[in-house]
Amino acid sequence: MKKVKADPKGVLTGAHYLDGDHALAEGALAAGCRFFAGYPITPSTETAERFAERIPKVGGVFIQMEDELASIAALIGAAWGGKKVMTVTSGPGFSLMMENIGLACMLETPLVIANVQRGGPSTGLPTLTGQQDMMQVKWGSHGDYEIIALSPDSPQECFDLCIEAFNLSEIYRVPSFVMTDECVGHMHEKVVIPPAEEIELVERKWYKGPKDKYLPFKPDEDMIPFMVKVGDGYHFHVTGLTHDERGYPVINAECQNVCVPHLVDKINMNADKIIKLEEDETDNAEIIVISYGITSRVTTRAVRKARKAGIKVGTIRLITVWPFPEKRIKELAKKIKAFVVPEINYGQVVYEVERCAFGQAPAIRVPHCGGWVHDPEDIFKAIKEASK
Amino acid sequence: MKEEDRREGKNPIENLLRMDRIPHIWCPGCGIGVVVTSFAEALRKSEIDLDKTAIISGIGCTGRVAGYVKLDSIHTTHGRAVPVATGLKLANPELKVVVFSGDGDIAGIGGNHFIHAARRNMDLVIICVNNFNYAMTGGQVAATTPISANASTAPFGNFEYPFNLPYLAEASGATYVARWTALHLRRVTKSVQEALGRRGFSFIEVITPCVTLYARRNRLGDGLNLLKYYYEKSEIQHGADTKTLDISYQGKLIVGKFVDKDKPTFLDCMNEHLGKVLGDKYEPYGGNHD
Amino acid sequence: MTEIRFSGFGGQGIIRCGLIAGKALSLFDNKQATMTQSFGPEARGSACSSQLVVSDDRVLYPYISAPEILVSMSQEAYDKYEPELREDGLLLIDKDLVKPKPPRGKIKSYSIPSTRFAEELGNRIIANLVMLGFFTAITRVVSPEAMKKALPGLVPERFLELNKKAFDKGYEYGKKILAEEKKPKTSKQKVKK
Ligand SMILES: Cc1ncc(C[n+]2csc(CCOP(=O)(O)OP(=O)(O)O)c2C)c(N)n1
Ligand code: SF4
Ligand SMILES: [Mg+2]
Numbered sequence: 001m002k003k004v005k006a007d008p009k010g011v012l013t014g015a016h017y018l019d020g021d022h023a024l025a026e027g028a029l030a031a032g033c034r035f036f037a038g039y040p041i042t043p044s045t046e047t048a049e050r051f052a053e054r055i056p057k058v059g060g061v062f063i064q065m066e067d068e069l070a071s072i073a074a075l076i077g078a079a080w081g082g083k084k085v086m087t088v089t090s091g092p093g094f095s096l097m098m099e100n101i102g103l104a105c106m107l108e109t110p111l112v113i114a115n116v117q118r119g120g121p122s123t124g125l126p127t128l129t130g131q132q133d134m135m136q137v138k139w140g141s142h143g144d145y146e147i148i149a150l151s152p153d154s155p156q157e158c159f160d161l162c163i164e165a166f167n168l169s170e171i172y173r174v175p176s177f178v179m180t181d182e183c184v185g186h187m188h189e190k191v192v193i194p195p196a197e198e199i200e201l202v203e204r205k206w207y208k209g210p211k212d213k214y215l216p217f218k219p220d221e222d223m224i225p226f227m228v229k230v231g232d233g234y235h236f237h238v239t240g241l242t243h244d245e246r247g248y249p250v251i252n253a254e255c256q257n258v259c260v261p262h263l264v265d266k267i268n269m270n271a272d273k274i275i276k277l278e279e280d281e282t283d284n285a286e287i288i289v290i291s292y293g294i295t296s297r298v299t300t301r302a303v304r305k306a307r308k309a310g311i312k313v314g315t316i317r318l319i320t321v322w323p324f325p326e327k328r329i330k331e332l333a334k335k336i337k338a339f340v341v342p343e344i345n346y347g348q349v350v351y352e353v354e355r356c357a358f359g360q361a362p363a364i365r366v367p368h369c370g371g372w373v374h375d376p377e378d379i380f381k382a383i384k385e386a387s388k
Numbered sequence: 389m390k391e392e393d394r395r396e397g398k399n400p401i402e403n404l405l406r407m408d409r410i411p412h413i414w415c416p417g418c419g420i421g422v423v424v425t426s427f428a429e430a431l432r433k434s435e436i437d438l439d440k441t442a443i444i445s446g447i448g449c450t451g452r453v454a455g456y457v458k459l460d461s462i463h464t465t466h467g468r469a470v471p472v473a474t475g476l477k478l479a480n481p482e483l484k485v486v487v488f489s490g491d492g493d494i495a496g497i498g499g500n501h502f503i504h505a506a507r508r509n510m511d512l513v514i515i516c517v518n519n520f521n522y523a524m525t526g527g528q529v530a531a532t533t534p535i536s537a538n539a540s541t542a543p544f545g546n547f548e549y550p551f552n553l554p555y556l557a558e559a560s561g562a563t564y565v566a567r568w569t570a571l572h573l574r575r576v577t578k579s580v581q582e583a584l585g586r587r588g589f590s591f592i593e594v595i596t597p598c599v600t601l602y603a604r605r606n607r608l609g610d611g612l613n614l615l616k617y618y619y620e621k622s623e624i625q626h627g628a629d630t631k632t633l634d635i636s637y638q639g640k641l642i643v644g645k646f647v648d649k650d651k652p653t654f655l656d657c658m659n660e661h662l663g664k665v666l667g668d669k670y671e672p673y674g675g676n677h678d
Numbered sequence: 679m680t681e682i683r684f685s686g687f688g689g690q691g692i693i694r695c696g697l698i699a700g701k702a703l704s705l706f707d708n709k710q711a712t713m714t715q716s717f718g719p720e721a722r723g724s725a726c727s728s729q730l731v732v733s734d735d736r737v738l739y740p741y742i743s744a745p746e747i748l749v750s751m752s753q754e755a756y757d758k759y760e761p762e763l764r765e766d767g768l769l770l771i772d773k774d775l776v777k778p779k780p781p782r783g784k785i786k787s788y789s790i791p792s793t794r795f796a797e798e799l800g801n802r803i804i805a806n807l808v809m810l811g812f813f814t815a816i817t818r819v820v821s822p823e824a825m826k827k828a829l830p831g832l833v834p835e836r837f838l839e840l841n842k843k844a845f846d847k848g849y850e851y852g853k854k855i856l857a858e859e860k861k862p863k864t865s866k867q868k869v870k871k
Contacts, residue, residue: 009671015704015705016705017697017700017701017704017705017713017828035475035478035479037471037474037475042717043717056662056666056669056670056671056673057666057669057670057671058671059671059672059673060671060673061478061479061658061673063474063478063654065471065474065504066471066500066501066504067500069467069468069471069501070468070470070471070474070500070501070504071471073464073465073468073470073471073472073474073475073501074471074472074474074475074478075475076462076464076472076475077444077462077471077472077473077474077475077476077477077478077479078475078476078478078479079475079479080462080476080479081475081476081477081478081479081480081483082479082480083479083480085475085479099465099468100464100465100468103464103465103468107462127717128717182717183714183740186714186715186717187712187713187714187740188696188697188700188701188712188713188714189700189704189710189711189712189713189737190704190705190710190711229480230442230460230462230476230480230483231439231440231442231460231480231482231483232439233439234460235438235439235458235459235460235461236460236461237406237454237455237460237461237462237463238461238462238463239454239455239462239463240447240463240464240465241463248406248408248409248455249455249463294740297736297737297738297739297740298738298739300738301738301739372741373739373740373741376739
């Protein structure tokens with residue numbers, strides 16, 4: 001993995017007062033993203049607007065496509081053209097992107113998609129928050145594959161995790177997602193952008209060997225194949241069909257049984273390296289509250305109250321939601337009374353917790369259908385109830 | 389491939405196609421291969437750098453072309469070849485990007501991308517194999533199926549108005565528009581060469597028999613017969629008003645080059661406009677800086 | 679922790695108020711300030727609002743629940759948001775645009791003809807800055823220096839000086855009122871009419 005410093009041209013070093021949407025754009029520019037294709041949708045549009053404003057002065061392309069199908073498609077093309085690429089959307093647009101998210105996974109294409117989640121289903125609550133696409137991001141496209149999804153809890157983290165998403169997408173040649181939400185996307189807070197030399201980026205895993213030996217899908221020792229870009233004279237082929245290492249379609253079960261496990265394993269087998277969690281007082285906890293994004297901030301309020309009330313509560317904040325910290329949950333499940341999982345949906349990640357707990361501890365959901373964040377009191381009540 | 393190789397007249401097919409993937413999947417007598425031959429011939433004859441030429445296709449029988457041409461090639465999803473090509477072209481403007489597409493791919497599921505890329509005068513070459521049906525999935529009715537022609541999902545004949553693709557392309561902003569039948573080998577080659585040699589959105593429609601489905605279902609004879617039939621039914625009218633190019637079932641096919649004009653491309657406009665408005669603050673965009 | 683709501687009608691620069699104060703606090707006053715605003719159907723119509731949660735530590739819950747400070751620059755906004763103001767809160771209104779109800783609980787109320795002052799300075803569009811100056815003087819939540827530092831980038835550059843002037847006008851007016859208030863005179867009434 002080759003690490004490089006960020007190009008100062010894209011880095012707006014200093015302290016700013018930004019909302020999450022704008023911070024996403026700045027994170028992407030700092031990460032070296034020079035191609036943005038998108039389609040306006042509330043509450044993510046501000047990111048596109050910021051790109052449109054900033055990218056002409058940095059050297060790159062912003063294009064507003066005709067729809068989200070086109071946006072993700074253009075990203076795939078531009079990524080194979082050698083660029084770091086990003087788009088941003090929300091529920092309805094995210095649904096439209098699903099097919100080509102699968103293509104991006106199949107072609108092992110590095111790209112970043114931010115989803116500023118709003119309440120769904122359908123048009124739902126365009127201007128109000130939700131965390132309802134957390135399963136869609138993992139399972140939304142057909143077939144078996146793995147992606148990486150991060151969940152920022154503040155504008156600062158929108159910036160930081162956007163860079164992280166770019167790095168992870170390059171390391172693993174996989175689409176990476178910043179799953180934020182309307183609340184964080186529209187909330188203004190201080191965002192500190194460090195000097196370019198303090199921002200570490202991962203360079204694409206470029207192939208350097210002889211031209212006629214290039215195989216676009218041959219895993220290297222770290223499982224990740226090398227990449228080239230269109231125009232470098234390799235005359236390579238890639239396809240969304242099940243393919244061999246050469247990228248040629250092979251329509252049979254044997255090939256499928258190599259191709260698909262590779263897509264899944266390269267993420268799952270590196271999960272320990274990818275996953276970032278924030279744990280607090282989990283060691284002696286009776287109850288562990290698991291949350292992510294804005295909900296984890298709201299949770300903290302409830303947890304403080306519960307601790308005051310004498311309940312031993314620990315917290316886990318999922319910075320990485322996918323891949324899921326299966327091992328850690330399994331380990332903790334043996335020691336505690338219950339997991340409490342508030343999320344701004346009717347219950348999604350909670351079932352993953354339940355699965356990982358293997359029946360050792362219940363996973364109690366604290367659902368909220370969207371439109372607002374939880375009332376901390378509801379989380380407190382759930383903790384109290386669970387501790388009985 | 390080296391310049392000399394091309395000049396020396398080695399069998400172009402061998403150098404320009406992925407021979408390791410032959411035999412191809414197309415039915416015997418299918419017209420797609422004929423179009424590919426004309427296309428390969430254009431590549432051979434043209435002066436362009438094949439390292440800098442890419443081919444993108446969607447899904448369908450025609451969509452498989454990307455897999456057989458020995459260029460950098462991306463086989464994408466149904467209908468999305470044009471936006472993938474758009475992204476690629478914008479990421480690396482020195483590339484020549486060709487989209488090889490079926491009629492369903494380009495004008496059905498991908499119709500929106502098609503008109504928008506034309507509107508932007510995106511610098512792309514679009515070759516559309518129009519076989520009047522969704523062949524890959526078994527011969528369903530398409531946006532191009534002539535009225536009364538039979539299709540598996542129009543078992544009593546089609547009653548929907550079909551698209552006149554050259555007209556759609558021109559009206560949307562395409563700056564080069566031509567139509568041929570597959571048997572117009574040299575004409576197709578010439579059009580492709582012209583399109584490769586120019587800048588802007590070029591659209592070439594090639595009327596091509598689908599022997600297995602469209603032809604059989606409509607009892608139009610075998611591949612060669614139908615190739616000939618289309619050829620004979622055609623009438624060259626260069627510069628014809630694209631409004632007049634409707635295709636009726638087994639009727640006359642007006643072919644030719646209808647539009648060929650200069651107009652700044654998307655990137656020209658972007659650089660021009662932003663340069664003017666932003667002055668020194670604008671970072672002109674042109675190449676691929678890695 | 680302090681919760682603040684700025685409110686008025688669209689076009690008055692109410693969101694700007696939140697942005698300027700939030701930026702001043704976060705970048706120049708060493709506080710943590712989270713600014714949110716109403717979007718969508720709720721933000722349509724004429725009542726418009728931006729909210730600030732200010733804290734020495736990290737702001738956890740991003741929205742306000744019962745603000746200590748309510749700034750209202752329109753009657754509709756006042757009518758809508760006054761009931762949520764805390765019993766011991768501070769109410770700041772535009773004297774000419776808001777007719778307040780009789781005082782409730784221990785709410786302290788201050789008023790300023792911010793729009794009129796802005797017009798006198800040449801443009802009613804800067805009424806929000808007059809109000810911000812007033813807000814800064816009365817509430818002392820944020821320093822006037824920080825507020826002025828926060829202006830570049832949030833007001834058009836060519837109007838920067840005018841905006842500062844407007845801020846000063848409101849700030850001085852607020853100071854004056856506080857000074858008068860200190861003189862122990864008729865103690866019962868706080869609203870300056
Ligand atoms: C989203 C999606 N819908 C449907 C299909 C199934 N499908 C594959 S090819 C095709 C039609 C192809 O028709 P056309 O583009 O005309 O190409 P042809 O096979 O005729 O060359 C369809 C509907 C698909 N692959 N993807
Ligand atoms: S089905 Fe039709 S279009 Fe497809 S390969 Fe066969 S003849 Fe060609
Ligand atoms: Mg077809």
